[in-house]
Amino acid sequence: PTSLHIEELSASIVRSHRETTQYRPEELQALRWKVFSREEIHAYQSKSVDEMWQHCAVRLTDAVQYVVEFAKRIPGFRQLCQNDQIALLKSGSMEVVLVRMSRMFNTENNTVFFDGKFAGTELFKSLACSDLIAAVFDFAHNLCALRLTEQQMAVFTALVLINADRPCLEDRERVQKVRRDVELALSHIMHRDNQESLLHKLYQRVPVLKSLCALHIEKLRWFRQLYPLTVHSLFPPLYKELFGSD
Numbered sequence: 001p002t003s004l005h006i007e008e009l010s011a012s013i014v015r016s017h018r019e020t021t022q023y024r025p026e027e028l029q030a031l032r033w034k035v036f037s038r039e040e041i042h043a044y045q046s047k048s049v050d051e052m053w054q055h056c057a058v059r060l061t062d063a064v065q066y067v068v069e070f071a072k073r074i075p076g077f078r079q080l081c082q083n084d085q086i087a088l089l090k091s092g093s094m095e096v097v098l099v100r101m102s103r104m105f106n107t108e109n110n111t112v113f114f115d116g117k118f119a120g121t122e123l124f125k126s127l128a129c130s131d132l133i134a135a136v137f138d139f140a141h142n143l144c145a146l147r148l149t150e151q152q153m154a155v156f157t158a159l160v161l162i163n164a165d166r167p168c169l170e171d172r173e174r175v176q177k178v179r180r181d182v183e184l185a186l187s188h189i190m191h192r193d194n195q196e197s198l199l200h201k202l203y204q205r206v207p208v209l210k211s212l213c214a215l216h217i218e219k220l221r222w223f224r225q226l227y228p229l230t231v232h233s234l235f236p237p238l239y240k241e242l243f244g245s246d
């Protein structure tokens with residue numbers, strides 16, 4: 001691929017990212033100190049397990065929907081066959097949401113943007129998933145500390161999504177070809193920003209992403225055994241499709 005092709009690829013991935021994130025970095029900056037009051041936190045903590053799970057599943061699905069839109073706008077992703085696009089989204093969309101979560105994390109008070117304000121882990125107490133929430137916050141904190149630019153974040157999330165090692169791919173070689181160009185785009189951007197040292201730190205975070213998503217699926221299985229009807233009739237269809245083991 002020519003360097004022009006790689007430049008164009010980077011630019012289109014960055015544009016897709018910008019078009020599919022609900023909040024610009026400057027908006028998040030302005031919102032940073034909008035934290036939930038004690039009463040609001042108490043209200044979340046008073047929700048029943050199934051109520052809070054349902055509420056979070058809806059929020060998570062909203063964020064995933066933006067990621068689906070992001071993927072569809074990445075050149076090379078659209079050219080993949082339908083089956084492979086779905087396979088990549090099924091295994092990668094949650095990972096991209098978690099990476100994106102790091103752009104709305106406030107390392108000064110360990111809060112993350114949720115439901116319009118910044119929340120600490122204690123807000124999610126009624127989920128009965130404190131290990132998962134703690135791990136999600138840790139991941140967001142570590143990634144946020146790397147201070148990625150929006151461009152670096154955009155191309156990194158494209159790389160997280162376009163992974164030829166995912167299960168159930170029909171044309172693995174084709175996915176690998178698209179991935180190689182995105183890898184070139186990321187190293188090009190890191191080189192241009194004089195931050196190649198960040199590259200291996202980013203690649204080191206990928207296995208943690210996988211374990212977070214596995215933990216999320218494990219908790220969903222546990223929850224579904226306790227509240228099958230809630231999952232069946234009150235969870236967003238997209239959430240069930242992507243994270244349900246059916």
Ligand SMILES: CCS(=O)(=O)c1ccc(CC(=O)Nc2ccc(-c3ccc(CC(C)C)c(C#N)c3)c(C(F)(F)F)c2)cc1
Pocket residue numbers: 020021022023053056057059060062063064066067097100101104112113114115124127129132133136216219
């Ligand atoms: C994607 C568009 S964007 O502009 O980048 C954007 C735009 C807005 C947002 C806000 C947002 O959605 N935050 C949020 C959503 C869900 C959750 C969450 C809740 C519960 C669980 C546990 C599970 C048992 C359901 C998990 C997990 N695993 C994740 C969280 C936070 F992690 F903090 F708890 C924050 C995020 C991006």
